[in-house]
Amino acid sequence: MGQKGTKDKITPRRRFFTNLAHNVGLGAMGVLLWAGYTSKAKSSPLTLRPPAALPESDFLKTCIKCGLCAEACYNRPQNLDKEGNKLTPGTLKMAKAQDDVTIGTPFFIPRDVPCYMCEDIPCVPACPSGALDIKKVTNEKGELDIRLMKMGVAVVDVSSCIAFWGLQCDACYRACPLLDEAIKLVYDRNSRTGKHAFLKPVVNVDVCTGCGLCEKACVTEKPAIFVLPTDVALGKVGDHYVKGWDKADQQRVKDVDINSVTTQTERSKKKAEDYLNSGNLLEY
Amino acid sequence: MKFSNYKYLILRRISQLGLLFLYFAGNAWGWSILQGDISTSLLFGKIPLSDPFALLQILATGAIVGVNILVGALLITLFYGIFGGRAFCSWVCPVNMVTDAAAWLRRKLLIDKIERKVWISRNIRYYMIVIALIVSAITGLAAFEVVSPISILNRNVIFGIGAGIGLIIAIFLFDLFVVKNGWCGHICPLGGVYSIIGKYSLLRVKHTREKCTLCMKCKEVCPESQVLHMIGKKSISVNDIECTNCGRCIDVCNDDALEFSLGKFIKESKESK
Ligand code: SF4
Ligand code: SF4
Ligand code: SF4
Ligand code: SF4
Ligand code: SF4
Numbered sequence: 001m002g003q004k005g006t007k008d009k010i011t012p013r014r015r016f017f018t019n020l021a022h023n024v025g026l027g028a029m030g031v032l033l034w035a036g037y038t039s040k041a042k043s044s045p046l047t048l049r050p051p052a053a054l055p056e057s058d059f060l061k062t063c064i065k066c067g068l069c070a071e072a073c074y075n076r077p078q079n080l081d082k083e084g085n086k087l088t089p090g091t092l093k094m095a096k097a098q099d100d101v102t103i104g105t106p107f108f109i110p111r112d113v114p115c116y117m118c119e120d121i122p123c124v125p126a127c128p129s130g131a132l133d134i135k136k137v138t139n140e141k142g143e144l145d146i147r148l149m150k151m152g153v154a155v156v157d158v159s160s161c162i163a164f165w166g167l168q169c170d171a172c173y174r175a176c177p178l179l180d181e182a183i184k185l186v187y188d189r190n191s192r193t194g195k196h197a198f199l200k201p202v203v204n205v206d207v208c209t210g211c212g213l214c215e216k217a218c219v220t221e222k223p224a225i226f227v228l229p230t231d232v233a234l235g236k237v238g239d240h241y242v243k244g245w246d247k248a249d250q251q252r253v254k255d256v257d258i259n260s261v262t263t264q265t266e267r268s269k270k271k272a273e274d275y276l277n278s279g280n281l282l283e284y
Numbered sequence: 285m286k287f288s289n290y291k292y293l294i295l296r297r298i299s300q301l302g303l304l305f306l307y308f309a310g311n312a313w314g315w316s317i318l319q320g321d322i323s324t325s326l327l328f329g330k331i332p333l334s335d336p337f338a339l340l341q342i343l344a345t346g347a348i349v350g351v352n353i354l355v356g357a358l359l360i361t362l363f364y365g366i367f368g369g370r371a372f373c374s375w376v377c378p379v380n381m382v383t384d385a386a387a388w389l390r391r392k393l394l395i396d397k398i399e400r401k402v403w404i405s406r407n408i409r410y411y412m413i414v415i416a417l418i419v420s421a422i423t424g425l426a427a428f429e430v431v432s433p434i435s436i437l438n439r440n441v442i443f444g445i446g447a448g449i450g451l452i453i454a455i456f457l458f459d460l461f462v463v464k465n466g467w468c469g470h471i472c473p474l475g476g477v478y479s480i481i482g483k484y485s486l487l488r489v490k491h492t493r494e495k496c497t498l499c500m501k502c503k504e505v506c507p508e509s510q511v512l513h514m515i516g517k518k519s520i521s522v523n524d525i526e527c528t529n530c531g532r533c534i535d536v537c538n539d540d541a542l543e544f545s546l547g548k549f550i551k552e553s554k555e556s557k
Contacts, residue, residue, distance in 0.1 A: 023411075030415045031422070034431075038423040041430045060425050061347035064338050065435060066324035067311070067443060075314035094439055096446025103430055103448065104323075104439060128324055128332055128352035129342070 044100040045232055047107050048210065050092050051115065051149040052124045052136040056229075063131035065104035067094050072126035078118060091115045092123060108151075110212020110227050117146045117177050117211050147178065152210030152227040153234060154183070154203045161224035163200055166190045172225045173201050175217030182208040201225065205234060289538075292531030299375045307442045322376075322438040323429065324356055332356030337413070337477040341426035344417045361481055369482030373468060373475050374530030378437045382452055383468045386459035387507060395460065402463050406510070406526070409476035416473055428473055465507045469526075479525040486546050487529055488521035496541035502533035521545060 010018070042060060050069050053059045073079070074090030081088050091113045095101035108115060121144050124132045139145040154172075158164045176183045181204065188198040201214075203225075212227045239256045243249035287294075303318065310319035316329035324334045334356030342349050364372060374380055390396060412428075419427035429435060433455055436448035459466045468475055491514050498516045503509045511524035512533065534542045 027411060027415060030411070031418050034415060034419045034427060035422050038419055038425050038427050038430055042425060057424060058347065061342065061345040062349060064324045064334065064342060064349075064353060064426075065429055065439075066320040067439065068320045068324070068326065070443070071311045071314075071319055074311065094443045096439075096444075097436070097448035097450070098446055102425065104435060128320075128326075128334075128350050128356070130348065130350035 041102055043095075043102045043105065043107070046229065047101050048110065048152050048212075048227060048229060050106050050108070050123050050132055051121060051146065051151060051209075052132045052134060053151070054131055054133055059131050060102060060105070062129050063105050064129045065094070066128065067104075067106070068126040068128060069123040069132060070094050070106050072122040076118060076120075076122045078116065089113050108212070110215040111223055114212035114216040115151065115209075116213070117209065119146060120144065121146050147207075147209060149209050150230060152212075152229045153205050153208050154210065154212075154214050154225050154227050155233050156201055156203060156225045158200075160220055160222075161201065162220065163198065166192065166196060166198055168199065169219055170199060170201065171217045171219050172214035175213045177211065177213060178207055178209070183214060205230075289535050292535050296375050296530060297381070300378060300381055303376060304378055304438070304441050307438065311442050321435065321442055322378075323435055324353060331359070333360055335474075336361050336481065337416075337474050338426060338429055340477075341416060341420040341428060344420040345424045345426060346421070364478055364481050365483075365485060367486055369485035369487050369529050370475065370478045370525065370527060371482075371487065371529040372478045374528040377434055377474075378441070379434050379452070379455065379472075380468065380528075380530075382437070382456050383459050383465065383507070386456045387465060390460055390464060391504070396464060399461070404463055404466070404470050406470050406508075408470050409473050409479075412471060412473035413476050432474070433467075434472075434474060468528075469507055475526075475528075483525050488523065488545055489527060489529065489531070489533060490521045490543055490545040491515060491519060492541050492543075493517065493519040494541075495539050497539050499538075501536040501538075502542060505532045505536050507532075 043056070045056075047056070049056070049059060050073075054062060070090060070092040073092045074087060079087050079090060089112070091108045092106045093099075093108060095103050095105050095107055097103055099107075101107045121137055124134050124137055124144075126132075127134075134144075137144055137146060137148050139148060156164075161169075163169045170185060173180075173183045173185055183201050183203055185199045186202045188200060190196040190198050210227045210230070215223045215226045218225050239253050242253050306315065306318035307321060307325070309315040310317065317327070319326045319329070322335065323338045324332065327333055332352040332355050334353045336357040339349065339353055339357040342353075364370070368375075416428040431451075433448075433451050437452050440446060440449055440452075455467045459468075463470060491512075493514075493516060496516045500515070502515060503512050506512055507528065507530070508524070508526040511522050511527045513524075514520050514522070529544075531544065534544065
């Protein structure tokens with residue numbers, strides 16, 4: 001240890017600061033690597049969460065990964081098979097390392113096992129952390145109401161739904177626990193044959209809970225109706241368009257500050273000849 | 285081979301495997317003795333028990349957490365803080381069985397004798413605690429919980445085997461070939477948390493110098509052998525916080541020079557000052 005010469009001698013003070021820098025450096029490296037991995041460990045945006053789950057980013061913060069929701073779902077008495085002596089697989093699964101979902105968090109895949117919209121909702125009160133928020137499925141009277149939940153919304157791919165071809169199929173319509181509310185059959189004239197009707201399934205996004213019973217029931221090889229997380233499935237109109245005939249919708253934009261709404265894009269400051277001749281029209 | 289040489293080892297395995305079985309039964313057959321998993325469980329369908337480190341990480345993300353988790357973490361902290369010390373590691377944690385197996389095989393294969401020593405600090409675990417909390421705050425996701433081999437192994441037993449089991453094998457190999465007691469003795473932040481929680485706990489291993497024949501079998505099996513610095517020197521308790529109260533040293537000692545004691549710690553630490 002630094003015996004010869006004065007050059008490579010380290011004073012205690014110097015040693016202290018070098019050690020400090022060393023430790024801070026290693027620590028910072030650890031934070032960066034770990035944070036890099038952790039931010040990659042978040043779920044795919046297509047993940048469907050249990051009933052009454054908080055919005056995804058809050059859900060990820062809050063869920064302690066205990067599995068009590070999944071255990072309650074699996075062990076609920078209604079989950080017995082037809083003979084009534086064996087439990088069928090539960091809806092909620094706890095994510096494993098190979099799933100595209102943050103490890104240890106509950107999720108479900110409707111085509112495998114949809115949510116049966118249990119009246120007593122065993123999964124939600126089981127959650128100790130508040131990641132499943134019982135308030136979201138409690139109505140004004142203080143009763144549990146599974147119809148209030150929103151795990152996602154069903155979307156119909158009209159190109160592969162055989163009802164849109166003109167064939168008779170209402171499997172999803174009949175499978176829906178909110179019969180004739182979440183999915184309606186819309187009648188339409190089939191101009192190809194001239195004498196038949198289309199019975200097209202159309203989802204009411206305000207009613208659909210995202211349970212996925214329709215997706216499970218769909219007769220096509222890969223379901224033509226499927227549940228997506230609401231923010232993935234739905235667009236957003238913004239403040240420019242209002243249903244002038246709908247009181248509730250007018251209320252929506254009532255408080256919008258007129259001046260904050262831009263209806264025009266800004267005009268170019270250059271003269272027309274300048275930009276027309278500039279060679280790159282796409283920039284303007 | 286006497287029973288007394290394996291007593292605590294057998295009791296610990298019964299405890300660890302028994303808990304895993306109860307967790308498994310809680311999901312598979314709906315038994316309500318112990319439900320949930322090692323991060324948060326429900327005892328007898330009523331009493332919440334939560335991992336205090338998981339709670340800290342959740343709080344670090346800025347989330348507001350249910351009161352059951354707070355109560356559960358408090359109960360666990362009180363239990364280990366007053367009584368058990370770091371006993372979670374040797375009596376509850378499933379990974380302990382894996383790392384113990386690696387340590388055993390290491391001794392049998394004489395790997396310690398042939399391998400080049402890789403030095404890493406035993407204090408890494410305490411840095412890991414801080415880093416885990418910082419990363420949780422930055423990313424909004426409880427950072428150790430997404431990599432924790434403890435919860436991964438636990439959930440693999442309860443909810444079915446997944447690819448996470450690879451991590452468990454990696455830890456086994458790391459402990460076997462890279463660093464002796466590498467994971468539990470150096471890196472695991474949860475072990476560090478329970479060490480800190482158990483600083484003033486009552487349950488201690490006590491050494492009686494007069495009986496000791498200096499065979500050093502205890503130091504050979506101890507996963508934190510540095511805590512046995514008093515062997516053959518002083519008749520005091522093992523007061524270092526890293527002792528896991530596994531009782532393996534008591535098992536292997538044929539001269540009754542080691543035993544569990546309750547409450548002596550407080551008296552003694554006063555005496556020694
Ligand atoms: S409501 Fe759905 S997720 Fe909850 S227990 Fe019933 S089937 Fe399972
Ligand atoms: S019960 Fe709550 S905290 Fe536990 S896994 Fe389910 S959502 Fe997460
Ligand atoms: S997901 Fe399908 S079955 Fe469930 S409510 Fe919506 S439309 Fe009905
Ligand atoms: S079950 Fe599938 S194919 Fe049939 S109407 Fe519904 S979406 Fe179309
Ligand atoms: S150090 Fe960590 S992995 Fe090892 S026994 Fe303790 S908690 Fe389990």
